Amino acid sequence: MARRGEGAIIATMTSPSDDSDPPRHPCGACAFGEASVWRPVAPELRARLAQGFRRRQLARDEAIYAQGAPANTVYCLSRGLVALRTTREDGHYSFVRLVRPGEIFGFRSFLARQPHDTEARALTAARVCVVAAREAREVVEGSPQVLGGLALRCAIELRRSRDLRAHSRRGDAGGRLLRLIRDLSADQAPDADGVVRFRLPLSRADMAAALGLAPETVTRRLRRLCEAGALRISGRQVELPAPAAEGGG
Amino acid sequence: MARRGEGAIIATMTSPSDDSDPPRHPCGACAFGEASVWRPVAPELRARLAQGFRRRQLARDEAIYAQGAPANTVYCLSRGLVALRTTREDGHYSFVRLVRPGEIFGFRSFLARQPHDTEARALTAARVCVVAAREAREVVEGSPQVLGGLALRCAIELRRSRDLRAHSRRGDAGGRLLRLIRDLSADQAPDADGVVRFRLPLSRADMAAALGLAPETVTRRLRRLCEAGALRISGRQVELPAPAAEGGG
DNA sequence: CGCGGGGTTGATCACGATCAACGCAAGTGG
DNA sequence: CCACTTGCGTTGATCGTGATCAACCCCGCG
Numbered sequence: 001m002a003r004r005g006e007g008a009i010i011a012t013m014t015s016p017s018d019d020s021d022p023p024r025h026p027c028g029a030c031a032f033g034e035a036s037v038w039r040p041v042a043p044e045l046r047a048r049l050a051q052g053f054r055r056r057q058l059a060r061d062e063a064i065y066a067q068g069a070p071a072n073t074v075y076c077l078s079r080g081l082v083a084l085r086t087t088r089e090d091g092h093y094s095f096v097r098l099v100r101p102g103e104i105f106g107f108r109s110f111l112a113r114q115p116h117d118t119e120a121r122a123l124t125a126a127r128v129c130v131v132a133a134r135e136a137r138e139v140v141e142g143s144p145q146v147l148g149g150l151a152l153r154c155a156i157e158l159r160r161s162r163d164l165r166a167h168s169r170r171g172d173a174g175g176r177l178l179r180l181i182r183d184l185s186a187d188q189a190p191d192a193d194g195v196v197r198f199r200l201p202l203s204r205a206d207m208a209a210a211l212g213l214a215p216e217t218v219t220r221r222l223r224r225l226c227e228a229g230a231l232r233i234s235g236r237q238v239e240l241p242a243p244a245a246e247g248g249g
Numbered sequence: 250m251a252r253r254g255e256g257a258i259i260a261t262m263t264s265p266s267d268d269s270d271p272p273r274h275p276c277g278a279c280a281f282g283e284a285s286v287w288r289p290v291a292p293e294l295r296a297r298l299a300q301g302f303r304r305r306q307l308a309r310d311e312a313i314y315a316q317g318a319p320a321n322t323v324y325c326l327s328r329g330l331v332a333l334r335t336t337r338e339d340g341h342y343s344f345v346r347l348v349r350p351g352e353i354f355g356f357r358s359f360l361a362r363q364p365h366d367t368e369a370r371a372l373t374a375a376r377v378c379v380v381a382a383r384e385a386r387e388v389v390e391g392s393p394q395v396l397g398g399l400a401l402r403c404a405i406e407l408r409r410s411r412d413l414r415a416h417s418r419r420g421d422a423g424g425r426l427l428r429l430i431r432d433l434s435a436d437q438a439p440d441a442d443g444v445v446r447f448r449l450p451l452s453r454a455d456m457a458a459a460l461g462l463a464p465e466t467v468t469r470r471l472r473r474l475c476e477a478g479a480l481r482i483s484g485r486q487v488e489l490p491a492p493a494a495e496g497g498g
Numbered sequence: 499c500g501c502g503g504g505g506t507t508g509a510t511c512a513c514g515a516t517c518a519a520c521g522c523a524a525g526t527g528g
Numbered sequence: 529c530c531a532c533t534t535g536c537g538t539t540g541a542t543c544g545t546g547a548t549c550a551a552c553c554c555c556g557c558g
Binding site: 203204205215216218219220223235 | 536537538539
Binding site: 141151 | 335341343346357360361366390396397399400403405406407408410411414415417419461
């Protein structure tokens with residue numbers, strides 16, 4: 001439950017317990033059964049929830065919903081990574097949020113009853129649990145605890161967003177970039193030698209958008225980070241050496 | 250109900266209807282009775298809400314709660330302006346949010362059941378409605394609609410925060426600064442000649458923190474804006490000429 | 499009178515944006 | 529199999545911007 005580093009670009013939710021969790025309600029089948037927003041669902045609503053529930057397998061780069069689309073579903077990511085982006089009329093796009101396993105998305109539009117203001121797209125092969133808005137509303141209206149959980153997630157997300165904004169200027173681009181990559185590697189288990197090797201789920205343009213930089217700057221800073229020995233990167237392939245226990249606090 | 254400009258630094262909630270609204274429930278006394286989060290309070294809970302309810306008059310620069318303080322209250326601003334700021338260990342502080350009349354604050358910590366991560370301070374003489382967390386929780390647990398309203402506010406705030414982050418880099422510092430000042434003047438009625446005259450509620454340092462700039466840059470850009478005729482400013486006193494109907498769509 | 503905080507000004511400089519060109523790999527179609 | 533295209537990433541050159549450090553000013557205040 002330890003709070004992640006002050007300036008963490010991306011924070012994790014609770015860690016998945018085990019996949020062997022018995023599927024007691026629709027969402028119980030995923031690893032986040034206990035932590036699911038739908039968890040304390042009233043028995044009489046369980047069937048209703050099951051009705052609006054379905055699971056979806058996503059290929060890398062597959063779209064989940066488009067910007068401006070009506071928000072008639074709430075999503076929970078059980079595997080993989082999902083990016084939330086917005087494109088504006090002038091063509092500029094920004095990286096709104098990275099969704100990690102166990103997190104829900106699409107709920108902001110669901111709560112506000114507005115069309116999605118972001119586009120959701122799988123960054124890797126992924127699996128999402130989908131709950132139709134109609135059933136979701138019934139469940140939410142029937143069980144205040146679920147609504148409370150939703151509100152809590154929203155509050156958490158709000159804090160994260162604020163932290164992001166506050167820290168978006170802190171330090172130089174290199175430091176922020178390194179932090180972003182470290183955060184992206186958080187799910188990856190280190191190799192035997194302590195080095196974390198993984199495929200970067202974000203393009204240079206994505207990283208640039210996430211950090212408020214130009215793609216060229218990302219390239220250059222990455223190279224400087226390489227030269228400084230902070231990491232090795234070739235294309236999307238990253239090697240992140242053990243952080244040498246520098247995380248004091 | 251028209252949505253504010255895309256890049257509005259600060260968005261307004263609903264406009265106050267009238268002060269003559271009969272005080273049907275504790276919050277009915279303020280101008281936002283109809284729009285209050287506590288509004289659809291169940292009759293049996295009204296007394297409970299009244300118990301935890303009180304009103305507070307604030308002088309300019311008076312603190313409402315400190316960063317790190319336990320979040321045992323939820324606030325609704327009925328008059329004046331309030332600033333939410335965070336200070337970090339290294340001394341740097343950031344301007345998290347400006348609270349306008351009709352908006353609630355302190356609810357994020359209330360929802361997350363965490364101590365306040367921001368400090369709240371009145372920027373002008375202000376009046377807040379305070380609801381004790383204990384009673385607030387009872388009301389929220391007893392009436393899902395109130396919780397729903399709270400969640401909605403949270404969702405709105407989340408969107409605002411995201412927009413802020415996405416736009417925080419857009420355009421040059423001068424443009425963002427002018428937009429900030431225009432937003433700050435939104436409550437002010439224009440003079441007979443169409444010029445809006447008001448006292449700036451933010452210090453240079455606050456504006457800098459809100460925009461991610463250095464105070465010196467704020468000073469310089471303000472002067473350039475003056476020279477360009479976009480506004481007149483002397484100390485905290487601002488004159489904002491009519492925006493020449495440039496607000497297209 | 500000295501003090502202190504907020505605000506201003508000046509000089510300097512590193513940083514990152516921008517534009518343009520190029521490399522490279524993965525598709526695509528013949 | 530090879531030309532062609534397309535998108536992503538890289539490199540280079542240039543330039544404006546805003547951060548930083550330092551000094552100073554102004555004003556209120558004890």
